[in-house]
Amino acid sequence: xxxxxxxxxxxxxxxxxxxxxxxxxxxxxxxxxxxxxxxxxxxxxxxxxxxxxxxxxxxxxxxxxxxxxxxxxxxxxxxxxxxxxxxxxxxxxxxxxxxxxxxxxxxxxxxxxxxxxxxxxxxxxxxxxxxxxxxx
Numbered sequence: 001x002x003x004x005x006x007x008x009x010x011x012x013x014x015x016x017x018x019x020x021x022x023x024x025x026x027x028x029x030x031x032x033x034x035x036x037x038x039x040x041x042x043x044x045x046x047x048x049x050x051x052x053x054x055x056x057x058x059x060x061x062x063x064x065x066x067x068x069x070x071x072x073x074x075x076x077x078x079x080x081x082x083x084x085x086x087x088x089x090x091x092x093x094x095x096x097x098x099x100x101x102x103x104x105x106x107x108x109x110x111x112x113x114x115x116x117x118x119x120x121x122x123x124x125x126x127x128x129x130x131x132x133x134x135x136x
Contacts, residue, residue, distance in 0.1 A: 010135055013072070013131060013132050014069060017071065020124075041110060081133055082130075085126055087133065088130060092121050092122040092126050096125055100117055100121060104117070
C-alpha cells in the first residue's frame, strides 16, 4: 500500500517541500536569527559549525527529503493549502516537538534550547505540509 502511494508522489511538490525545509532551517539557525542563541545553548563556536559542514548538510538534506516524503504520505494528495498547513502543524507540534521535548528534557536541555528547536520544527513542517497540500 505504501509503495502504491509513493508511486503517486508529485516529485515537484516533494522537492519543493524538501528545499523549503532546508531553507527554513538555514535561515532559522543563522547567527542573526536564532543561531547565536542555539550555539550558546549547545556550547558551539563558529569554528565548530564549520567543522564537517558539508557532511552535516548532506545528511540534513537526506533527512529532510525523507521527512518531506513522510509529510507527503500524511498530508496526501488534493489536501489543499489550508489542510496541508494544518496537517503539517499537527505533525510538527504533535509528533516532532513532543518527541524533541521528551528527549531534550532527559538530556537536561534548557527551555530556551527546546523552544528554539521546537518552533523550528513546527514552522518547517507546517510550511512543508502547506506546500505539499497545495502542490500534491
